[in-house]
Amino acid sequence: MPSAGTAPRRAAQLAALLAMLAFFAAQFVGALLPQAALLIVASTAGLALDLYLQHRDPGLLSLLGKIRFDVMVRQLLRDVLILVGLLRLNSDNSLRGYTTVVSGLVLFYGAHLACQALAIVVKRTRTLPFVTRNVDTDGLHLTAAPPRLLYRQHGRRLLRFACAPTTGLLLTVATADTVWAETGVAAGVLLAVAGTVHLAGWLKPEKRIADEKQALEWLDRWLADYKPTVGMYFSGGTTSAYQANMWLSTLAELDGRPVIVLRERFMVQKIDATDVPIVCIPKVVHLMALEKSTLKIMLHPANSGKTSQVLRMPSIKHAFTNHGESDKLSSCNPYSKAYDEVWVAGPAARERYQLADIGVEDKDVVEVGRPQLAPILPCSTTPPGEDEYVTVLYAPTWEGWDGNPGNTSVMLAGENIVRGLLADPKVRLLYKPHPMTGSVDPRAGQADERIQAMIREANSRRGGPRPGPEAAAELARRAAELQALTTSSFRDSADEIERMLLQSTPEPGRAAGVADATAAWETAYWASLPEWEHQIITDARPSLFSCFNQARLLVSDVSSVVSDYLISEKPYAVANTSGMTEDEFRACFPTVSAATILTPDASGIADLLAAVRDPARDELAAARSKLKVHLLGPSDPPSLVRFNRAALALAAEADARQARMAERASAVPAPREAVEAGQPG
Template sequence: MTFRWWCGVLRVRGKTDLFLVLLFAAGFAALPVFALMPSLWGFAVASAVSYAVDEVLHTRSPAFVRRLAALQLTRTMRFAVRTVMLLALADRMNAPAAVLVAALAVLSAHFTLVILYTAVHHAIRRRRTLPVVVRNLDMSGAGVPQSPPAFLYRRFLRKLLHLDVPAHAGLLVALAVGTWAPAGVGFVLTAGLSAAAVVALLGQLRRARRMPSGDEVIGEVNRQLAGYRPEVALYFSFASVSRDFMYQVNMWIETLEQLDRRPLIILRERASFRYLGRTRIPVVCVPKADDVAQLELPELRVVLYPGNAGKNVHMLRVAEAKHVFIGHGDSDKLASSNRVSKVYDEIWVAGRAGRDRYQRVRHAISDEAIVEVGRPQLSSIRLHADQVPGPLPTVLYAPTWEGWSDDDCHTSLIPMGVTLVERLLAENVRVVYKPHPLTGKRSRAAAEADRAVRALLRADNERRDAEWAEAAVAAARPRLAEIQARLGELSGRLAGDDAQQTREARVPEAGGEAEWQALRAEWHRIFWESRGPARHNVVLGQLPTLYECFDQADILISDVSSVVADFVASLKPYVLTNANDLPDEDFRAAYTTAGGAYLLDRSCARLPEILDSVRAPLHDPMASERRVLKDYVLGPDRPTSMERFNAAVNALAERSAAEQDERLGDGQRVAVGVSDEAA
């Protein structure tokens, strides 16, 4: 508990990172001690350790580095401390006054140049900040200049501060050998390189002055949209945490690409743009509301919203289009039947369960506004009958997150997650652990439980054939990284800042889809084969996907969330956690998806009995209930979900067009009437 507490306080992930933090602290604490003793070699070692470990922590533990910055121990401050300690050491070792003055002058000039470089960098970045970021439209005519070279522009402070190393090293060598030429060489290198860097960046500032104005860029976007003529838009906003919420957009991309109508994706946060999956659909990221109003979309008929967010109002004011809340999954949470949904023209749900859920919010949503469209994303999920069991039952534990407050906390991680995983390991099963992307973002208790679960799985993997498993994982890692890099290229994630992304934006070439699908299939095959049939897996990134984890699982254990509703499509056994130990009848009455679930209380006493549904499939009393529930929650198999969703889009688009024609006709008749009256 003490170890976990320290990891939580210092924002580090494990023993190695904690050791590095302690080594880092020891190195810095030793600097004033060795400077005042004085001990040249002790200072040199402590300084080298502080430099090296500082860099490693930036890569391994960025959360710890941010914690230091919050305490005003920024990177610049740490470099300044090393400089002051170096000058103190030189003074204690009786360095000549001329050398001390030169060192102070050069290092002061270096920090001054760092400040100047930062100011120029900020000026360039402001000029290169466009009102929109674009993908899959030809923006070559916008006139956006090339971004500065990466070595000058990206992580510039990290590189520039390190230019003090020649001066530090030269002075230490001079103190060791008793001659001051090495110090002079180091001083010249530090001052010369710093000045050269500033001059080089000033040249880039001159190029940045040729950036087009915001109005010119939006004008070019509108010209490209006029040629494309979008009819359906997916609109998404989720403020500062949009990176973690981008699954809400990515899950709809393939569905949008199969529509009869021309789709467009509109994002509102720059951070979200970087985490958008591969798509051939044009994408426009517009952070400011005033710029959203400047987009010209005369043929837009339907706007789809996967999430409820305050910035939705900036699009809802477009009266010419119909606005639809499609959500990002059907669940029994209160958020899935929010009264706010009344602002939309229609609400699309998967099946009858979604309709009934909204109807329970009395006097809020009319029945005519609810349309059942199925879940097109689930078409690829492997059915129970097609599952080939491995040597050990595979349990997918996918808890939801802690929610925005403790009042709506549905996660099982805090009250029973550790106990559950301990009991699973005692039952000799393979565990695939996939927590919600936001797990631990708000609640420290959830973060600690998440770390404890990962530690249990890691320890059990080590107990099993660890040497063979680690070798297989290590052997697969280079190819997996290679595939992911290529998937990134196919996704349109280009190098450079947002302006460079827009400059390089082009209409995608045909044929990339086949390579994309083949590479994703290869990635998943290599990933699972390298892990073997018995190794526990912790899944945190975008790959492997949730639905690939479904296909690996023999049974799901989860909380009240849309994950359960989606898993119902497989007809495999699943378990709902009943962390509050409600009576079974009350729990099933409260949550629709509990109708086909095995229920697990906080003590997990029923777990061995539940796992019999996998070990002995003939003893699976909930199988028939799951078949009934699938139709209720997700709708019928025929027509397919994609056919129903596409038909709903077409019907609403036609209605929107008819109403707009009617409004135009009324306007013309009013104009004629006024003209006749004037005559």
């Protein structure tokens, strides 16, 4: 769903494109009439607009590139029109040095193209077959990147260097003195040549990094020295990094030597703070280096098209951990049978796989709990006081890919749910929609906008005391601390190689420091908010788990949010927008068996809030406690302990297979031995 500011932004973009075309048209008219003032104003305005858009909206200019009206064509057209104007203004051949100016412009554009060609060569020499983080890169001869204006900003480089020739040409238009044009063109040529020479310095031996062969040999040596035993494999899009990030702390706590294996280069910087070594290997041919390593098991938090490329390695055992469990079909994907084992939280998921009948054998399902849920606090035994606000979290999921109206409550029930909660003067609502809401069905995005408008309007009618300035100051201090820990300190010119160099060694305890700083920020965040004010939470922080700890009641949909919230044993409600009866809904989705079921009209909100305020009316407390164990497994031994045991057991299976393979290989005579023994080879 496009955001509320999308329409004005698109209007501004259209206006910018029309203005650029208008400036070119005005240039054309000014050159042909000829009209010096019009030519100067249109040329200057066109160049200024192009420079502005290169900085503020390069994506818009990329659209022009698709129709072959890229920055090179635009600037060349701009200069050609000025030259035409010069000829028309001086048709009596009174203009001297015209040939020199044209020749200089040809040299300028030639030098620019040479710089661009050199930038491509330098980029290729600075591209390794892999990317690393938290890995000592000594031996790869990594160096700092060239200035990005020369190296990566083709359009900005051309326009900035072209300012001198274009300005000189326009001054000649105004004065009929070619000295200005000759000076400007000479300055442009010098800039372009100097940039090219400077960029060529990165092809010198002392600045060249390892080539592909040397890099791959280095990777083999690093794997042999580090001896990884357990890895997490991840491949996904730009918004999917959270699926891997949720497993970082668990991976770091496992016995053995962990490593994170990625497939997309951009993903390296999207992984949160961790001390675990990260290796990104984009090409499958290079990925095979892992087969020769000491890796025994690979954990998979998500399925992807590239997963099959690592599953073909028989020396590694593979376990599917998923990134969340729910009653949706996506939690029982038939692809799961490709893994050696499927690790689930508790008995409910085991039953789900058997009922789905997708080929996953029961012996391959291992219950490990959900180690990530440790930050979620248990239910408070003290009921809210009469004057205390009841915090309710409404966290609907998104609409999904299959068009099922029961996937999300936002469209059919969201406004009724929020209206019912806002009607209670002692309810404080936290609204945290799924970040992908509206990405498939625009109606979900439109409903989300209406819900947010309702909450803002409700806040405008409320009032009460606000925390003092010291709370805001504390939040600002904690935010600065967190930003200092999580914001990269890379130069603007830093490229992939320079970031590898700077991130070669993790700061000791940085991951723990970020976790502590995040917790401190969340504490300060909640303390800075009035207890009566409803909140719309669409940023990554505060986290969903932090919202869980603030809420006494959750309203959600059939999703992993419900399963995770159950660790607290606090009351929850699930909206039924599937069209099923309540009995059918409970039978189809075991995670809602201990929930209050809300119909699309949300008529049960008042009774639900009454049960939260008076524990004696909470008839589902025992059911939640039982369902928690069914969904997430027992609390003893702790989930992390069970997870680690599962990892060690699967690693032992990998060792056993390797031993069997070695035994079989030793029992088979080599071809030469077979020939010497008189046996057929």
